[in-house]
Amino acid sequence: MAFSEVVELARALVAIASVSPQDRIQWSHPYGEEAIAQYVHDWFVREGLNAEFWSVAPGRPNVVVQAEGQDRTKTLLLSAHLDTVDVQGMTIDPFDPVIKDGRLYGRGSCDTKGCLAAMMIAVRDRIRAGRLPHNIVFLASCGEEHNMLGARRFAVERGDAITGAIFGEPTGLSVVVAHKGVARLTLSSSGRTAHSSAPHLGQNAIYPLARAISLLEQYGQSLSEAPGHQRLGCETLTVTMVNGGQQANVVPDSATAWIDWRLLPGHSAAQGRDELAEFLKQHGFSDIDVMFYNEYGAMETDEDAPLVLQLRRTVEHLTGNSETTVVPYATDASAFGGLGIATVVFGPGDIRQAHTPDEFIELKALEQGLAAYSGFLANAWFE
Numbered sequence: 001m002a003f004s005e006v007v008e009l010a011r012a013l014v015a016i017a018s019v020s021p022q023d024r025i026q027w028s029h030p031y032g033e034e035a036i037a038q039y040v041h042d043w044f045v046r047e048g049l050n051a052e053f054w055s056v057a058p059g060r061p062n063v064v065v066q067a068e069g070q071d072r073t074k075t076l077l078l079s080a081h082l083d084t085v086d087v088q089g090m091t092i093d094p095f096d097p098v099i100k101d102g103r104l105y106g107r108g109s110c111d112t113k114g115c116l117a118a119m120m121i122a123v124r125d126r127i128r129a130g131r132l133p134h135n136i137v138f139l140a141s142c143g144e145e146h147n148m149l150g151a152r153r154f155a156v157e158r159g160d161a162i163t164g165a166i167f168g169e170p171t172g173l174s175v176v177v178a179h180k181g182v183a184r185l186t187l188s189s190s191g192r193t194a195h196s197s198a199p200h201l202g203q204n205a206i207y208p209l210a211r212a213i214s215l216l217e218q219y220g221q222s223l224s225e226a227p228g229h230q231r232l233g234c235e236t237l238t239v240t241m242v243n244g245g246q247q248a249n250v251v252p253d254s255a256t257a258w259i260d261w262r263l264l265p266g267h268s269a270a271q272g273r274d275e276l277a278e279f280l281k282q283h284g285f286s287d288i289d290v291m292f293y294n295e296y297g298a299m300e301t302d303e304d305a306p307l308v309l310q311l312r313r314t315v316e317h318l319t320g321n322s323e324t325t326v327v328p329y330a331t332d333a334s335a336f337g338g339l340g341i342a343t344v345v346f347g348p349g350d351i352r353q354a355h356t357p358d359e360f361i362e363l364k365a366l367e368q369g370l371a372a373y374s375g376f377l378a379n380a381w382f383e
C-alpha cells in the first residue's frame, strides 16, 4: 500500500540511524548524523532546491536550505534536528520503520523525524511556489539530543539575520511559547591524600563537599518557595551525581558533585553560577569551586508576536485549538534565546512517545503537521 509523501519521507528518515554521538571521538552505526544529513541534502537537491552542508565539527554536519524573499531584511527560520536518542532497551527494531494501525514506528519517528519530514515538504512547496514575502531558511541540525551543537553553531553564524523561528518538536500541534533553561554545574573541593590509617596527615575533600551538598538541598528548597513564573512555575535545583576519592584506604584529595538547575527566562547559567558561588562563600565554603560545564538557555516569546498569532490562527483552523502552552524540556530554541527574536516550538507528535522503547507517531499527526507548516507558510507572518 502506498502512503502519502510525508509518511513515506518520515519512514525513509527513520530507516537511517542517526543516534546522537554525544562526546564520542569516533563512532559507527547507529551513531552520527552524516548519513541522514546526506539524505536530507540530496532530497532537496533532487527536488530542485539548493541545499548546503555546514560543517559543525568533524563528521557533524548541519544541512541548510535558503531562499530569498521580497523583503530581504526579514528571515524566517524553520528547524528540526537530525539526531535521535539512543536505542538501548527498545522493544521494536529501531530502524525498521513499520507502519501498523495508523502509526509509524521507529527511533526518531516522533522525536523528531516526523516534524523534519513535514517541514521539508512544507518548505520545498513554499519555496517552489515563489513570491516569498521574506527570506526562508531551513536548518536540519545535528546534536540536539546532547548539547545542541548544530543549533548553537548556526545561531553564532547566522543568528543575527533571523527575525523569527519555529523549531519542530512533538508538541501535539500546540504552540509552545516558553520553556525553562538548564545550567549544569559542578562543585569541586580538593584536599590532600594520606594513608587512611592516619587521616590527620591528609585533608579529606569529601567532608566539606558533603556539608555544601546539604546546604544545596536547602538552596533548592528555597527556589521552590520563590514566586516563580506564571506559567513555568519555579526553578528547581538538584544534586544528581557525586564522585570522590580513588581507593577505600586513601584519604580523598578530590570530590565533585553535579548539579542540574532548571532556570526561568531572564536567569542565565552564568548568573546562577555566580549566585551559587556567592551563597557558598557566605556560608564559609570559599574553597569550593563552582563551574558550569553545560547550559541551555530558557525561551520565552510574547504570545501576541505576529509569528505566534499567525501560527495560532493556522492551528485553530486545523484543530480548533489555538491555545499556547509551555513545556518543561529544553530544545534547540535555547540557542536563540539571547537574540530577542520571536521563537516557538511547534510540531506534530506526542512528547509522551518520544525517547520510548516503542516510539511511534500517528500517521494522522504527520498529515496535520504538514498542513500546519504549509498553512503557516502560505501566509506572510510579518506585519
Ligand SMILES: [Zn+2]
Pocket (backbone or CB within 6 Å): 081, 111, 112, 144, 169, 170
Ligand atoms: Zn527533539
